[in-house]
Amino acid sequence: MRLQVIDPNANFACKSCTRCCDQPWLTLIEPEKVAALDAVDWVAAFPDMAGRTLYRRKRRGSTTVVELGKGDGNRCVFLDTDGLCRIHKTLGYDAKPRMCKQFPFFAARAWDADYVSANYGCRAIQEQAGPPMSTQAEAVRRLVPLSDVPARPDAQFTLAANVLIPPVVAAVLRERLGRLATGDDETAGGARDGIAARLARMLALVQHAAATPVAELSKHLAAGFTPSLDESLYLAFASAAEAPIASRFLFAATLFPDTLPPDSTANLGFFRRLSLVPRLMALTKMRGVYASRFLGRNVQVDEIMCAPATMVLDDEGVALLGRYLRARVWQQFPGGTQLPLCAALHQHIMDVNAVVFYAIAEARRAGHDRLGVEAVQRGLMHVEFHLATQPRLYHQVLRGYLRGALADPACAWASLRMMRCARAALAVS
Numbered sequence: 001m002r003l004q005v006i007d008p009n010a011n012f013a014c015k016s017c018t019r020c021c022d023q024p025w026l027t028l029i030e031p032e033k034v035a036a037l038d039a040v041d042w043v044a045a046f047p048d049m050a051g052r053t054l055y056r057r058k059r060r061g062s063t064t065v066v067e068l069g070k071g072d073g074n075r076c077v078f079l080d081t082d083g084l085c086r087i088h089k090t091l092g093y094d095a096k097p098r099m100c101k102q103f104p105f106f107a108a109r110a111w112d113a114d115y116v117s118a119n120y121g122c123r124a125i126q127e128q129a130g131p132p133m134s135t136q137a138e139a140v141r142r143l144v145p146l147s148d149v150p151a152r153p154d155a156q157f158t159l160a161a162n163v164l165i166p167p168v169v170a171a172v173l174r175e176r177l178g179r180l181a182t183g184d185d186e187t188a189g190g191a192r193d194g195i196a197a198r199l200a201r202m203l204a205l206v207q208h209a210a211a212t213p214v215a216e217l218s219k220h221l222a223a224g225f226t227p228s229l230d231e232s233l234y235l236a237f238a239s240a241a242e243a244p245i246a247s248r249f250l251f252a253a254t255l256f257p258d259t260l261p262p263d264s265t266a267n268l269g270f271f272r273r274l275s276l277v278p279r280l281m282a283l284t285k286m287r288g289v290y291a292s293r294f295l296g297r298n299v300q301v302d303e304i305m306c307a308p309a310t311m312v313l314d315d316e317g318v319a320l321l322g323r324y325l326r327a328r329v330w331q332q333f334p335g336g337t338q339l340p341l342c343a344a345l346h347q348h349i350m351d352v353n354a355v356v357f358y359a360i361a362e363a364r365r366a367g368h369d370r371l372g373v374e375a376v377q378r379g380l381m382h383v384e385f386h387l388a389t390q391p392r393l394y395h396q397v398l399r400g401y402l403r404g405a406l407a408d409p410a411c412a413w414a415s416l417r418m419m420r421c422a423r424a425a426l427a428v429s
């Protein structure tokens with residue numbers, strides 16, 4: 001029987017911050033709930049809804065979906081001025097769209113269980129607000145449907161192309177990677193490591209695991225083996241533009257939903273995807289002007305990728321990124337990737353690159369010369385809400401090239417070097 005396992009390290013209680021109700025994404029409501037919406041005189045109850053489109057039906061392939069309208073900017077049309085949901089207030093909790101009730105929980109399906117963690121763009125998750133998710137297991141189970149795929153507890157875990165390991169060894173490896181991510185592994189650098197060093201240790205361990213016969217790997221893990229860290233492997237390039245084209249292209253591919261015109265979704269037809277290529281190639285240069293949809297403005301890429309040395313990531317920011325990485329590793333098939341572990345870790349390096357890219361842009365907009373946790377929270381919000389949970393470009397086009405580059409350890413080290421050159425910020429230790 002398939003089980004549901006709840007992230008033991010995440011805490012959650014909604015802070016009603018409204019962040020998730022004020023995003024450019026579409027909020028879909030189940031068609032059977034629409035009749036209840038129609039039965040309410042919304043304008044009588046909320047005069048500012050006059051003239052607004054409350055919902056619209058849209059064809060998506062062979063099905064019809066119902067999407068809620070927007071009020072001002074990206075705000076859901078049902079978001080009240082007091083930050084509460086008007087559907088909830090008027091019709092009760094059960095009338096709300098399922099996706100609203102389920103947020104921020106999401107399941108990553110693995111061979112043995114559905115691993116339920118949370119979206120790290122959520123402010124409550126970022127701030128560890130509320131009780132542990134594991135104490136809310138019943139409520140979470142009611143919201144997050146179990147996969148109907150049968151569990152295969154003995155299925156092997158894919159570490160890299162043609163490298164499979166038994167689930168029991170994968171579990172130990174995952175636990176170890178999680179501790180490296182959060183800086184809790186004192187046999188390594190512990191909390192003194194900045195994020196780049198933590199990622200470097202994780203990458204070195206995964207590379208070692210992929211090159212070691214399973215019997216030996218089990219012994220190494222049991223003995224707490226820590227691969228030595230050769231800092232020259234991840235020294236910063238002189239500038240991000242000097243990174244190999246594969247790393248730069250992967251970075252651009254990670255940001256691709258941000259390059260789309262407004263009102264686009266990440267699921268594009270062939271010709272729309274083709275029209276993206278010049279935009280991606282422009283970003284690949286790592287300099288010049290970049291029009292960011294999520295930031296709502298143009299930014300100078302080289303200014304961000306060569307942030308001043310004062311732009312130091314603070315301890316809280318490092319701790320938050322560490323918890324975020326641990327959650328991704330914990331899910332086994334890390335959220336949003338569905339890749340072998342080696343390649344998934346490389347995608348996480350790119351996602352952290354993207355988080356810090358947005359964080360630096362946000363810090364600069366606020367006139368800050370340091371990278372505080374608030375900027376990291378904003379960066380995580382952009383990445384978790386709009387990149388990591390959207391179809392990746394390697395699901396759609398250039399699959400062979402992008403997946404090949406993600407699976408290449410040399411390219412992963414280069415991506416880490418690109419991250420470091422962008423900001424001394426990540427080398428906190």
Ligand code: SF4
Pocket residue numbers: 020021027068076077078079080084085086087088096097100
């Ligand atoms: S329906 Fe309610 S909970 Fe969902 S996005 Fe709109 S205001 Fe937020």
